[in-house]
Amino acid sequence: MIDEVTITSLNENALLVSFGNTIDVAVNQLVTSMALTIVNKPFSGFIEVVPAYSSLAVFYDPGVVRSKNKIHTTAAEFVTSYIREILESTGKIRDHSNARKIEIPVLYDGEDLALVADHHRLTTDEIVSIHTSTLYRVFMIGFLPGFAYMGTLDPRIEMSRKTSPRTSVPAGSVAIAGMQTGIYPQASPGGWQLIGRTPIKIFDTAKSTPCLLSSGDTVQFVAIDKDLFDSLNEY
Amino acid sequence: MSIEILKLGLLSTLVGSERIGFRNVGVGSGGAMDTFAMKVANYLVGNAEQESVLEMYFPSCEILVRNTELISVTGKGFDVSVNDTPISSWKPIVVSKNSILKLNVRRNGGRAYVSVTGGWKSASWLGSFSTHLGVQAGGHFGQVIKKGAVIETSRLSNAKDSNAFNWGIASSELEKVYTPANEIRCIESIESNLLSQPSRTAFASTEFTISNTSNRMGFRLSSSPMKLDKPINLVSSAVDVGTIQLLPEGNLIILMADHQTTGGYPRIASVVKADLPKLAQLNPTDQFIFKFITLHEAEKLLVERQTQLEEIRKSCLLRMRN
Structure with a gap:
């Protein structure tokens, strides 16, 4: 290599x-x-x-x-x-001792969830179950402060980005594009398919370590209901 | 103790030092567009270089200085006056209380920097006073300064009307940084070798025009379209201020202070650090050519610029004490 x-x-x-x-x-x-x-x-x-x-x-x-x-x-x-x-x-060190596993709660009510389900002829529940059953690696952080590019998505729910991006995607949106999944840390224009939203601030300017995730971390998404979302909501 | 913004340009923000060490979480260095003018503005009033300075952009502005203050105005492209009497930029100036400081656009430059002893009161975020508009942190409440805003100074001024400063930055020092204004030096970058031969020739000989859609994130250039030898899809990777990317439609963009930390467009060249202040002073419709130099020369130029700034800092400090 x-x-x-x-x-x-x-x-x-x-x-x-x-x-x-x-x-x-x-x-x-x-x-x-x-x-x-x-x-x-x-x-x-x-x-x-x-x-x-x-x-x-x-x-x-x-x-x-x-x-x-x-x-x-x-x-x-x-x-x-x-x-x-x-x-x-x-070349010899394959161990990476900084790997952490972080759970991120998600309310799966994204505007594109039904679209993704239709595209794959699956139910929205099946999309949620597939999205939450994979452990994702944070490949890198870029694009926006705290935007983590994670992968890799189960091919059964892969979907390309929208041909015409949204002018504003709300902060906390959980989205997919190609073989990747990510969370919008701030409101921003964006072309990824929105499948849900997290109540957790993944980038918080009030904290001395503002970014929740680091490259190399492992992320597990956990489905939550509206009540839990509301009680956890940091936005 | 404070100033009030009576009238101001399109995008005025408080800028401090570059924000270092957070690119790995997507936070770029930000800071002043013209870091030379910003740092020298601080030196001229006896500040350390990271203090908060007001960055003013086209068009003109008017500021009510409520108390007697020691200030300086640096940068290019503005005629400066106090109560309608012209004053020099690039020197320390005592402005008496309740004076009106005016910056009138002259169009051979784009950005002015107004410093005050002790710096403007600013929020510090991740070790820098620079405003980060994306996450609304640092500077003046993380925001663009609006008409009517009152900006406080960080400390009480001991400036007196009787203080007179008869020194400033020599024009020979400024010429080293800002001339020739229409020539921007650059070096090869990661994907330079992917550019087609005709485009490579064009790049080195074309007169480029700064486009109207340029901003603090990047300067878009208009020219005839450039091409790669063959199209390529790149996975995202690091970029920096000065990185010149080839956009899909064939135009170039030079990343400026508020650029994203990573990008997926080919990096076909990079403006040398020493010429970034000069580039920052160009306006939409201004034209320039690129001149290729070697990495070795670029490195030497950067070290020379650091040495020049250090000498200016020391000489300002000495004169301020006398």
């Missing part, structure tokens, strides 16, 4: 480690464990990492890298060789 890795400059303060162009659990596990290794053992000048489906961006301050690491080449070359060393060790 390491043979397929490329390390390219996104710009002069970030390198992108790419493991191909794919949505794959094993590849994403490599991304997550590499991110963790770098964060736990940062180099002078390291700023932050951005894990995605099959790539990891490593942001750094070239000025600090150059002055603190006594280098004779560019900061980019220094960070590249640092990443190569990490890759050598990450």
Whole structure:
């Protein structure tokens, strides 16, 4: 797998480690464990990492890298060789100790639930039962603050995104698109099929750790009724 | 102790430092469009660079300064006056109480920054005063500043009318940052090699125009359509301020301060960090060309810019003490 890795400059303060162009659990596990290794053992000048489906961006301050690491080449070359060393060790580490399992309650009353059921000739109850019986991996967070791209969806309920996106999807909406599922943390335009809503704030600006989920987490959706939704509602 | 916004531009917000360390949860760095002007505005009034500064955008604005304050106005594109007497930007200015500060658009720049000793009173969110409009946090209640708003200063001013400052930022320092205005340097990025040969040639020789739909998230450019060698569907991956993406219809977008943290469009080049302040001062309909340089040169330019800012900071501090 390491043979397929490329390390390219996104710009002069970030390198992108790419493991191909794919949505794959094993590849994403490599991304997550590499991110963790770098964060736990940062180099002078390291700023932050951005894990995605099959790539990891490593942001750094070239000025600090150059002055603190006594280098004779560019900061980019220094960070590249640092990443190569990490890759050598990450290849062997398949364990990712940060994996947490998080349960998210959902009231399945989404505007597109019936549409999805019709599309697959299933009942809405069957859609709910299939959506709640899979454990999802948080592949990455992006698009909006706290928007977790999760997968992979059971092929029996897969559905492509809407041809014409909604101008505003309410915060807390639980949605599906292709082989992915996600939750809209804020109201936003969006093209995913809405199947339900969670009463839990998955991104809360009032908290010092605002985002409930992290890349690599495992998510279990749990169906709840309207009464429980109302009593848990944080929005 | 406070100012009142009597009249103002389209999108004025309080900006502080970049918000660092939260891209992994989808929160970008945000902050000022022109980080050079923003930081220097702070240095000129004796502040640390992360203090909250007012970012003003087209068209003109009028501010009632209720108490005597030490302020500075930096950036480009505005004529500045106090009670209709022209004043210089890029220098410390004492504004007497109940004066009217006016910024009139001149159109050879796009954004002005107004700083005050101690900074404007702002909400801090995730380590930065910068306004995040998406989640409505930081800055002035997480919002765009509206007409009639009263903005307090963070601390009492000890500025006196008798204080006179006869120094400012030398024009030679500004020329290093803002000229030549119609040339933006860039380097290759992740998907540069996917661009077709004719498009690559066009990219390096075309005069691009900033489109009217540009905003704090990105500058859209108009040109003849660019193409990849063959179409590709990319899974989402990291982007950054300055990343130049090729949109499906063949136009380019340059991501600016409030960009999303990840994206799925090909990243065909990246504006060098040292030229982002210059780019931020361009307006819709302005034209420019891209000039490719090497990664090594871009890195050197960035370090030179950091050194330049550090020297400006020290020299402001020294002069402020004397």
